[in-house]
Amino acid sequence: MAADLKGGVHEYHDPRSSSYVHPSMWCVTYEDLDYFEQEVRALWEQGQVPDDPDDPSYPTEYHNDDEIGPSIHQVNKCYIKPVTQRSGGMSWALMRNPQGLECHIFATHCWAEGVFEFILKVRRNWPRGAKHLWACFLANPQNGNLGKILQEDLHKSPFARALRRAKFLLVVPNKRTSIYTRLWCVYEAFLSLHYVARNDLVISLPGEAPLRKLVANLYPGLLICACCAVCSYYALAPYIGPLLPPMLWIVSALGISMLVNAGVRPYLRLSGSTELKVGHEVRLGWCLLAIIGLGFGLVQHGLQWKYGKRTIWKWEKGEGWACGYLTLSVVLMHSRGIVDVMSRAIQRAEGGQLDFQTVRDANCSNRDDELRIRNAIRGYEDRIDKAINALRVMGKFDRATQMNIQYGMSVERARDGLGSLRVTTACCAWSYWWVTDLSAHYHHIYATQALGASCVVALSVQHWMGERAIFASDALLLAGMSYVVTSLLCAHFLWGSEPLEDLCMSRRVWKLQLFFFVLMCLADLFYYTGAGAKLFSATSCNALAYLDRVGDDDADDSPYEDQGLLRREDRSLSEHLAIQGTGSFVVIEDIDFGSGSSSAETMSAAASSDSPSAGSTSRDLGDSEGCCAVRRVM
Numbered sequence: 001m002a003a004d005l006k007g008g009v010h011e012y013h014d015p016r017s018s019s020y021v022h023p024s025m026w027c028v029t030y031e032d033l034d035y036f037e038q039e040v041r042a043l044w045e046q047g048q049v050p051d052d053p054d055d056p057s058y059p060t061e062y063h064n065d066d067e068i069g070p071s072i073h074q075v076n077k078c079y080i081k082p083v084t085q086r087s088g089g090m091s092w093a094l095m096r097n098p099q100g101l102e103c104h105i106f107a108t109h110c111w112a113e114g115v116f117e118f119i120l121k122v123r124r125n126w127p128r129g130a131k132h133l134w135a136c137f138l139a140n141p142q143n144g145n146l147g148k149i150l151q152e153d154l155h156k157s158p159f160a161r162a163l164r165r166a167k168f169l170l171v172v173p174n175k176r177t178s179i180y181t182r183l184w185c186v187y188e189a190f191l192s193l194h195y196v197a198r199n200d201l202v203i204s205l206p207g208e209a210p211l212r213k214l215v216a217n218l219y220p221g222l223l224i225c226a227c228c229a230v231c232s233y234y235a236l237a238p239y240i241g242p243l244l245p246p247m248l249w250i251v252s253a254l255g256i257s258m259l260v261n262a263g264v265r266p267y268l269r270l271s272g273s274t275e276l277k278v279g280h281e282v283r284l285g286w287c288l289l290a291i292i293g294l295g296f297g298l299v300q301h302g303l304q305w306k307y308g309k310r311t312i313w314k315w316e317k318g319e320g321w322a323c324g325y326l327t328l329s330v331v332l333m334h335s336r337g338i339v340d341v342m343s344r345a346i347q348r349a350e351g352g353q354l355d356f357q358t359v360r361d362a363n364c365s366n367r368d369d370e371l372r373i374r375n376a377i378r379g380y381e382d383r384i385d386k387a388i389n390a391l392r393v394m395g396k397f398d399r400a401t402q403m404n405i406q407y408g409m410s411v412e413r414a415r416d417g418l419g420s421l422r423v424t425t426a427c428c429a430w431s432y433w434w435v436t437d438l439s440a441h442y443h444h445i446y447a448t449q450a451l452g453a454s455c456v457v458a459l460s461v462q463h464w465m466g467e468r469a470i471f472a473s474d475a476l477l478l479a480g481m482s483y484v485v486t487s488l489l490c491a492h493f494l495w496g497s498e499p500l501e502d503l504c505m506s507r508r509v510w511k512l513q514l515f516f517f518v519l520m521c522l523a524d525l526f527y528y529t530g531a532g533a534k535l536f537s538a539t540s541c542n543a544l545a546y547l548d549r550v551g552d553d554d555a556d557d558s559p560y561e562d563q564g565l566l567r568r569e570d571r572s573l574s575e576h577l578a579i580q581g582t583g584s585f586v587v588i589e590d591i592d593f594g595s596g597s598s599s600a601e602t603m604s605a606a607a608s609s610d611s612p613s614a615g616s617t618s619r620d621l622g623d624s625e626g627c628c629a630v631r632r633v634m
Contacts, residue, residue: 008145010090012098023158024165025100026093026139027132030123036092036138037119040079044070049078060114060176068114068175072137075115081142089143093134104130106166108188110181111137113174125206127168134162136184154376159184163191169203171391178355180388183364183373190377193387196399203397207343218338221286225293225331232297245313245492246302247432250327251485253295254425257288257334265412278345285338292334296327314497316505318440321447325435326428333421340416344395359384400467407530409471422473423462427454429480430513433487433506440503471527479520487512 011017028036043049049070051063062068070078080092087095094100105127109118122133140149140158154160163169169192172179179185195201244252261284268280303320360381364370377384391397394415404414428435431454438447458476462469487509491499499508525531 008148010088010094010141010144012090012094013141013144013149021094021098021100022161023139024103024134024162026091026158026162027101027103027134028093028096028138029101029132030126032093032096033119033123033133035096037116039083040075040115041069043079049074052077060112062114062117062175065114065116067116067120069116070114071176072111072113072115072118076111076137076142080137084141085143089141091141092138094141101132103132103134103162103165105133105168105170106163106188107133107135107170107172108179108185108192109135109172110174110177110179110185112176113172113179114176117174118172121172121206122170125170125204127170127202127204130168134166154187154372159188160191163188163195163201164199166195166201167199169195169201171203171205173205180359181362183359183362183370186359186362186377186384187373189359189388190380190384193384196397196402200399203391205391205395207346207395214339214342217282217342218335221282221289221338222331222335224286225289225296228290228293229297229300232294233301234297236294237298237301241298241301242313244298244302245315245488246299246323247315247319247326247488248485249298249302250292250295250323250330251481253292253298254330254481257291260284260291261288261337278341281341281345282338285334285341288334288337289331292327292330296331299323299327313492314500316436316440316500316503318436318438318447318503321439321444322428322432322435325451326425326432329421329425329428333419333425336419336421340419344415358382359388398467403468404470407471407527413470413474418462418467418470418473420459420462422477423458424455426473426477426480427451427458429477429484430454432484433509437503437506468528472524475520475523475527479516479523483509483513483516486516 011019012021013023014020040049051060051070052074060071060074063070063074084090084092084095090098105122107118107122118135122135126133136159139162140146149158169188180189192201192203196203241249264284265281268277268284303315303323358381359377364373387397394401394411396415396417401414405411428451431451434450435447438444438450462473465472487505490509490512491497491505495508499505
């Protein structure tokens with residue numbers, strides 16, 4: 001079907017048309033992306049996507065690289081435009097999905113990148129639960145009057161309206177140039193900082209390591225762990241094994257490994273290049289697995305002894321099962337740590353591809369767009385620079401990360417994120433004596449079910465809280481380990497090992513278990529109510545500040561409603577808060593903009609009621625968000 005572009009754009013993109021589709025719905029699916037790659041790769045292999053001298057990125061050194069490929073400029077000229085022109089002139093996304101799709105992922109990227117590189121990174125890091133992707137070269141119509149689509153008001157552009165609906169912002173760096181040398185990407189970063197607080201947007205860099213690299217780095221660590229366990233069993237255990245009961249050996253190994261990790265990791269960041277740092281961190285992971293292996297060998301040898309023989313310590317005969325579960329969980333937790341190291345390495349590499357001096361140097365191919373974007377971000381350039389640098393360091397940026405750091409969590413811990421295996425290890429500690437007693441009475445299946453039930457409950461709570469559960473999971477692990485060690489010491493030194501011999505430790509220590517549980521809850525309450533924020537204020541100066549919603553005001557029907565990221569009303573602008581930079585991160589502090597402050601027009605960026613004109617019967621989502629401001633949270 002030949003293109004029939006009434007008014008310069010296809011009816012799907014024309015707000016006056018009854019067939020109009022809301023810009024946030026110009027999306028593609030994962031399967032669409034696969035189909036797009038197959039089509040483009042077939043043309044590229046046939047030589048029909050040449051390295052065009054008219055391409056702004058010409059010559060493209062990676063044009064013939066099958067993992068990077070031709071630039072999106074070239075793909076647009078040789079594939080997208082011809083295909084969509086023959087179909088009627090709509091965008092490629094609406095050619096595949098004429099009814100539109102709800103926006104879940106917004107991809108911010110640069111057209112100079114290789115198309116295969118873009119697709120590979122998006123597919124590898126497709127957020128769990130997301131179904132549809134908005135990417136400008138697929139979403140916007142490449143035929144007809146594109147300037148009419150972009151409009152005069154930036155906050156009503158397809159970019160802003162799609163980003164307002166997105167749940168995830170995937171930052172896609174490339175090997176050719178930093179995306180933040182492009183003004184549209186800068187503007188998207190400007191908007192996204194607002195939507196993190198308001199819409200709970202999650203901003204992330206690619207960080208999933210290829211399976212081949214994971215296996216190559218994890219296999220030596222597991223082999224070292226096994227070898228250390230064997231050596232410990234035959235060489236060390238006969239001499240030092242009687243010094244501690246089996247359970248204390250594995251807990252001691254876990255404690256030592258955590259201390260080594262905390263003490264050594266800061267120095268590894270000073271070791272030079274990124275590749276060298278990654279290599280050292282992986283080897284540190286191997287060392288931690290070696291420590292756990294030594295502890296496991298001592299545990300297994302100790303469980304072979306009979307009560308009172310060669311040692312003053314006693315233990316229940318069912319501890320073999322409890323120790324086994326605890327040791328396995330600890331090994332998996334440290335193995336996961338190596339996987340996290342590889343993921344962080346990829347994020348650092350991707351963050352390096354975002355290298356830039358300042359967004360002031362960014363440019364745009366369209367002069368009118370450049371003037372409008374510069375007007376919108378005027379006065380916020382330094383703050384955008386700081387936020388982008390924070391993303392480069394953190395690898396992610398969302399409301400939970402902001403909350404954790406604002407409440408006093410270290411940047412490193414917030415960056416490491418949530419680990420389900422930490423919760424599993426904690427559950428093994430909390431249910432240690434229940435598993436031991438049930439196993440001692442030969443109820444091994446019930447023991448496993450009890451442990452499994454506790455893990456399901458804890459992981460469900462963790463899933464519900466998301467990244468906000470980082471502190472809670474750490475508190476659960478620390479309290480669980482403290483409980484199980486304290487209970488064992490009480491059994492030996494206060495109760496004369498009687499509960500161990502009677503196989504009833506779980507009934508004897510329930511009050512102690514309740515005490516540590518209450519202690520853990522008080523620590524969580526202290527943290528999540530923000531009571532500890534001032535306590536950590538001296539160390540949080542290098543932390544990310546966060547934007548939060550002050551509230552929607554639907555009563556204001558003025559023409560300037562929702563045009564300001566920082567809303568300007570009758571009160572002085574000195575009541576508002578600005579984002580200032582410290583190091584690689586941003587903190588919030590009070591500031592008086594003074595007489596030279598930007599006008600409401602220079603702050604335009606977001607959050608308007610941008611539904612199509614009245615009387616339209618289009619398929620529209622009908623934006624209804626109000627304006628958000630920035631406030632300081634203590």
